[in-house]
Amino acid sequence: MTAVPLAELVIAAAARTPAAPAVHCGPVTVSYRELDDMARGYTAALVELGVAPGDRVLIWAEKSVEVIAVMQAALRIGAIYVPLAPANPAARVELIADSCSATLLVTDAARASRISSPRTRSVEFAALRTNAPAAECHRPDLDDPAYILFTSGSTGAPKGVCLSHRNALAFVEWAVAATGLVAADRLANHAPFNFDLSVFDLYGAFRTGAAVDLITSDQAYAADVLVEFLCDRAITVWYSVPSALQLMMRYGALLHRAEPQLLRTCVFAGEPFPIADLLSLRTAWPNVRMFNWYGPTETNVCASYEVTARDLTRERAVPIGVAASRAQLTLDPADEGEIVVDGPTVMLGYWGLPPHRGPYRTGDLARNNDAGQLEYIGRRDAMVKVRGHRLELGDVESVLLAHPAVAAVAATVLGTGLDARLHAVVVPHDSDAPPTLLALKAHCAAQLPTYLLIDSLSLVDELPRTANGKLDRTELAAAQGLP
Template sequence: MAKLVMEYLEETAKKYPDKAAYVDKDRTITFSETRQEALHVAGALVRRHLFKKPVAVYMDKRVECIPAMLGIAYSGNFYTVLDTQMPDTRIRHILNVLDPAVILTDRSHESAVLSIKGGAEILIYEDAQESACEEEEILNVMNKILPTDVLYVLFTSGSTGTAKGVVTPHRAVVDYVDAATDAFHFTSRDVMGNEAPLYFVMSLLDVYSTLRNGSTTCIIPRLYFSFPALLMRFLEEKKVTVLYWVPSELVVLANLKALKLSDLSTVRMVMFGGEIMPIKQLNMWREALPQADFINQYGPTETTDGGSYYFVDREFPENARLPIGKPFRNYDFMILDENNRRITDSAGGSGELCVRSNSLTYGYYRNQEMTDRVFTQNPLNSCYEEKIYHTGDLVQYNDQGEIIFVGRKDFQIKYMGQRIELGDIEANVSAIKGVEENCCVYNEAKKRIVLFYTGKAEESFVNEELAKMLPAYMIPGRRVHLDSMPHNLNGKIDRAKLKSNAADL
């Protein structure tokens, strides 16, 4: 049983040395090659006498990023991935918080890193591969690493406008990946179609389940998501079996009727998380891929992406929301009301979802105040220290005893004397014919709900349908038709940008 993520690779490189581990449009790298390249990176860091220090990775999303990340882990340090497509202001903010000892980049990005490196040393990936690699020395360092040591600091998408660095140990990742493998029956025959950026928590299941199980991860070029025919052809050519994508990407492909462009019969599982999956577009996917299981995954970055999962096992009305399912085997959910009393059934109404787990992260890098705010003592346990994570998500039980996501606490508003979940409005708008994507925000200055939506539906038709679906106090005061919905770097709807736009409406 692995205790460190590198142990996955040690075992798999012996069992499947020449098998394709990671694939992008330009290169395929085997498990043994992944290990060798990772050890070269580790050796370069060990020779610098670095241990338990932050190392930033500044590279394009491609196969070499994986041994870069793993090499940092082998050396006993921890990584933060910076995408070269990130805005400079975001990169500088992350580097200012992280203060890395080293920035690992490749030759093509050396000049860009020189302008942002601050006090960090620059390590060039190609140089590391040409340097000496003393395996025994590296493995001796590896023996000093504990499962509780930090593997990475992942900076969240920052829906509030400020990214926070979530500190995650090896143990949390190993426990989640082991639990997910058991739940989803991953094997060496699986081919993961990676959509998520490598700095986004959803990517870790692609990366590390491949290491654990000897499967293959195909890193899909970002450009392909703008060209559905290319994307569908890539999935067919690579014989992808598992997708774990944000709903926004699935919605766009369904709306563009791209699902029949290629043969996707090898896909056995479509998972989604990070946002609510609209039922209308889910049904399009289910019709196009009748052989596949569809799974709603729930789990914040602070719980190492894990939490719960729901196999879609029945039909749902288009204005409904999917259950978030049952917790993974190493997670426990607690629904607490405003007085920290546990809600156990549908009669209790909605409450905040709190998580107890071996896969809880350590909180936020260099931000103890915020850490203490959401990682607290379990209020139901007064006998010994036991941390729980307050997700900020409001949930409730339905009549079947399933947990339903209601909305974010910060998306709940008080309007016209009523408590309103903006997610309730969005779920109903999603069911309107001709609406493709939508998002509701609240203009606090003008006390007005603003609906942004895309699609062919006329505003007058949207108004008529909303009047049938919602009480008057829930109907948005402004409705804005967009040609396209803005998305952040993770592919989610950019709520922060929309809220800023709504300030003038």
């Protein structure tokens, strides 16, 4: 595939197959011709509002065809789009707008009324109408920024990860080939647009002329709704965090249904998939290819592992696999250490800070296994000290997750110094038959040294999650009364 700027993917698909469906959103379906026409109109409107190459355009709204068309319009101008989750409070939106010196905020009527800062210039989708002729597309350099994804920063301030056209395309082209994506596919878009998982859903579809089917935020964690969506909307490719699939299995009776007839590929990323649940899904869907993808927002997917029937005898988490997206992966120190990523998907940098140069240090720890694959250990910053030993909480969690009575778990530390002890917060598979502390200690003792055995246990119905579905350790600490 020849690399072209992201804006040209929809233009090319509209020229090849104008009547083919591009986006499904509930009862609404738009073809590639219609999406191209909408993007043309929004491009002219944005230019009329003064948006120029390099400007930042924030988009704060629920997922819709209109949101995608505005993203496309920004790209055609050479502007940088900044998607924001609809659940963001207005104060955070204004903070992000200020931090990236946004030229414009595009939103809906309800959200526009919440913006009070005179520094944030906003316009509603309904007002993006113009009689001006369609503007000429700006053809950016592939290394120009295309979009900014804001993530939570360690200081509490949002952090803008700036990605180029080349960054996105290096991943998309690899992913299209790895999954065998074709024009006949229909991809489920579970992730919010500000989460890097959505890049495959959107641009994988546009690259091949396939269709993407949007899951809105009010549907994203409704188990029954998600199961119906997967089974009834002719989805062929599913990509989400593991917790969404676990939710569907536990509360949506996903495994009580027959294997979805049209689903051929299931991809998960963003967090470890508890091995018991993963193997239950692998067993129930023998004809579906399954991939475990790994990579932080700063690199998108840089490692991949295909889960097959050979994994059914595993007791611990599946590997994150081998390098993907033409990345070069090293460990520092070698064999077991921090994952360091180099290659075409590594971000341009954080908005407002100096450009990123060279390899990116992920802060994630991994080890090489005998097959030359990376096994994820956990976060470097999750390293704690208990009983005089430095330990990685992810190491404890991966063993606890292998216990058949454990559906989900988070390990944490209670107390400090000599009083520090390991505590496990567990979601049981069956609330009527929860695991006991003694049973979990005995289970861990077979695989872990004594200093890694948990000292205490609490049972919860579910673990707190961020808006992207990942474990929210800050909220977990607050709920457990931790500092």
